[in-house]
Amino acid sequence: MRVFSILITVFLVSCSTESKKDFYIHEDVPEYLHEGIITAANRINETAGETLLSYKGITDVEYENVFLGDKYNVVYHQRKDYIGRHGSMGFAKINYLPAIKGTIGWDIFLNAEKYDFQNVDDEHIEGLHFNSIVDIEGVMVHEFMHSLGIRHSEDKDSVMYPTMEKGYDFKKRDFSQEDIKQIRDAA
Numbered sequence: 001m002r003v004f005s006i007l008i009t010v011f012l013v014s015c016s017t018e019s020k021k022d023f024y025i026h027e028d029v030p031e032y033l034h035e036g037i038i039t040a041a042n043r044i045n046e047t048a049g050e051t052l053l054s055y056k057g058i059t060d061v062e063y064e065n066v067f068l069g070d071k072y073n074v075v076y077h078q079r080k081d082y083i084g085r086h087g088s089m090g091f092a093k094i095n096y097l098p099a100i101k102g103t104i105g106w107d108i109f110l111n112a113e114k115y116d117f118q119n120v121d122d123e124h125i126e127g128l129h130f131n132s133i134v135d136i137e138g139v140m141v142h143e144f145m146h147s148l149g150i151r152h153s154e155d156k157d158s159v160m161y162p163t164m165e166k167g168y169d170f171k172k173r174d175f176s177q178e179d180i181k182q183i184r185d186a187a
Helices: 002-015 030-048 120-128 134-146 177-186
Strands: 022-026 053-059 074-078 090-097 103-112 116-118 133-135
Touching: 002 053, 022 030, 030 053, 030 116, 030 134, 103 116, 103 134, 116 134, 133 134, 134 177
Parallel strands: 022 053, 022 074, 074 103, 116 133
Antiparallel strands: 090 103
């Protein structure tokens, strides 16, 4: 039994990510989106009162659909062959291991096939004229929260509500009280 336990431990260490909080941005993500992605991580960290997500740099590592994922947490910008549901803006692929009751890694995919991601601030909301424009920071806050194990909410004011406005109907969401509690619980 002890040998089996040691083998399982070695297997988990070899499959685990560098750190489940460290993440990279894939080199194909347009540079103008990096600020919104990093700002989303920082919003979550500030709310948690500690570092839950840590940006490490740019990577050329390609996604591998392997058992338990690869060892890097990466944000991808997919212009074709998007792996999420067709209409979704983003998709967090979480590698959850029941044996340890936790996440051992994740990757986030942005649906660039269908949506035009932009850094949108309150000053530019009135200028949005295309129904495909989506705020990168809002989508990334939502997907990063999934990477922390947080599920969708039925509260329409929550950043974890399953849908987000785009184009003309866009509005930024602040963290709801439920969001804040779940972020702090994930810390």
